[in-house]
Amino acid sequence: MPDLLHIARSVSQTLIDAGHTTYFAGGCVRDALLQTEPKDYDIASSASPAEIEALFEKTNNVGAHFGVMLVREQKNSFEIARFRTDGSYSDGRRPESVTFASPEEDAQRRDFTINGLFQHPLTGEIIDYVDGQVDLKKQLIRAIGDPAQRFQEDALRLMRAIRFATVLDFAIEPATWQAICDHAQLLEKISTERIRDEFSKIMLSPHPRLGIQLMVDSGLMRYVIPEVYDLIGCEQPPQWHPEGDVFTHTMIMLEMMMENPSLELALAVLLHDIGKPATYTYDEENQRIRFNGHDKVGAEMAEEILRRLRYSNATIEAATAMVDNHMNFMHVQQMRTAKVKKFMSRPNFEDEMELHRVDCASSNGFTDNYEFLREKEAEFAAEPLIPPPLLTGKDLIDRQLAPGPQFKDILNQAQTLQLEGSLSDRDQALSWLDEFLSQ
Structure with missing residues (x-):
């Protein structure tokens, strides 16, 4: 069966044979140059929607006003966009009008130089009007043209810059970074769902700590999860948390988290101590900082935050359950066997174990409860943790x-x-x- 690249070339060949200038565009070109297999192929062409419709059997008019058509070939979908320039953006998301234009003009309307590259689908030639190859080599995220204008056109680009820096482990070019900081409030124009989707990609990237740090430093986090700022400077008892305040502890956990975590685990790691600032007290008699009930308060806050971001009920329930349960690990060695089995039969037990592992590894370094539960896993492996009941x-x-x-x-x-x-x-x-x- 032909691979995705072969099918994308076949679609492009049809357009080229019909006399239309046609290139691979954007992310697929960037990924190929970074020697990463593209997940999809976007195609830019001089063909109009009507001409595309005439050339292919299965098409979908997803955005003819913007010159965009979807072509279905061998169970794969390809977005084909006509070369264009954009008019003004009054809503901070879509241009009010478009003008069909040359490839060079089309490149100038795109967000970042590393996403403004074209590639001839048949010869492999790179067409670079924006010095994207230079920035790829320098590992830089740079807005095309005036960064302030790019972000005013579509404010989600503010988060996309963070996401690309996080996923690729690239630096953000100084002028682009300054524009992100200066225009963070534009994020208020963007729908919650679009913000949530970009935020999830940042959380699931190879470098979530970098992503959260950039979100905080730029001010974007104030429009996503402002409660995170309360973690900064929230002191912890040094005998249990020599690493520093709650924010530092959380950032270390994100860095130590397993590769390819579930979204629920990543969110739970970020929010597991979100209730600490609200429960902070200082015990004068024992000269000790306490956070009594921060797990329960944190679970309530996490649920409110994740509902505000319109995550699914399943994601909210799993993440908040992890926040709610994370302090119970300290008691597992005192539990009766029946309670241990019930504890281990929780639906997200493996994610909770990872949360506990990084919680301890980033602070006191204790591993005894983790090791105890791993030993119990081996001990109980011969039969179901919760067998069918003997009585009904x-x-x-x-x-x-x-x-x-x-x-x-x-x-x-x-x-x-x-x-x-x-x-x-x-x-x-x-x-x-x-x-x-x-x-």
Whole structure:
């Protein structure tokens, strides 16, 4: 089966054979030059939407006003955009008008030099009107033309600059950086969903610590999660947190986090101590900083933050559960076997283990609770953590018990004994039940 590049070349060949100047454009060119396999191929062409529609069987008029058509070939979609220049941007997102233009003029309207490159799809020749290749070699994110104008046209470019710097581990060119700082408030024009999607990409990048630091330093974080600024300067007890304040602790955790984390884990790492500033107290008698209940307060704050950013219910529930549970790891060695098994059967247990690992590794360095749970995993591996119950509500009804709160208490006691190994089969469980009810 032809690979994506082969199909993209075939689509381009059709356009070229029909007499249209046609190039690969933007990210796919950048990625290829960085020796990274592109995830998709955008195509820029002199062909009009009507001409594209006439050349291909499966098309979708996704943005004919902007000269953009979607072509479907062999189960793959390719966005084909006509070379253009843009009119004014009154809404901070889309141009009010477009004028179809030359490739050189088209390159000048794009966001960053490394995204303003074209490549001939058949010969591989790079067409560079904006010195994008120079900035690729220098590992720089530089706005094309006047950076302030680029950001005023589409304020999401403010976050895209951070995202590219984070994903590629590039520096942001000084004038571009200054424009980001000067125009951070433009982010207020952008929909929550678009901000959330860019933020998620930053959190899932290879360098989330860099991304969050840039968001904070530029002022963009004030329009995404302003509560993060309260972590800066929030002191912690040095005997447990020699690394410094809550913000420093969180940044170290982001840096230490496993590669390719789930979105829920990345968000939980960022927000796990978000409740500390609100719960900060100083115990004068013991001369110690305390954050009583910061896990519960933090879970409530995390839920509010993630709902504000319109994350899915599943993401919100998983991330906030991790924030809520992260302090319970300190008690695992004192738990009864049944409780340990229930603790380990939590739906996001592996993510919670990673959160606990980096929480300790970035501060006190304790690993005993982590190692204890890993040992328990091996010990419990031969059978399900939570096996099917030996007793059900029907067993209670058969013994003339009326459904009610007592049902749950009895079944929970039976399950605990089962998990502890005191009840190993159904006959034992029924005998226990009869004895329990006779008391």
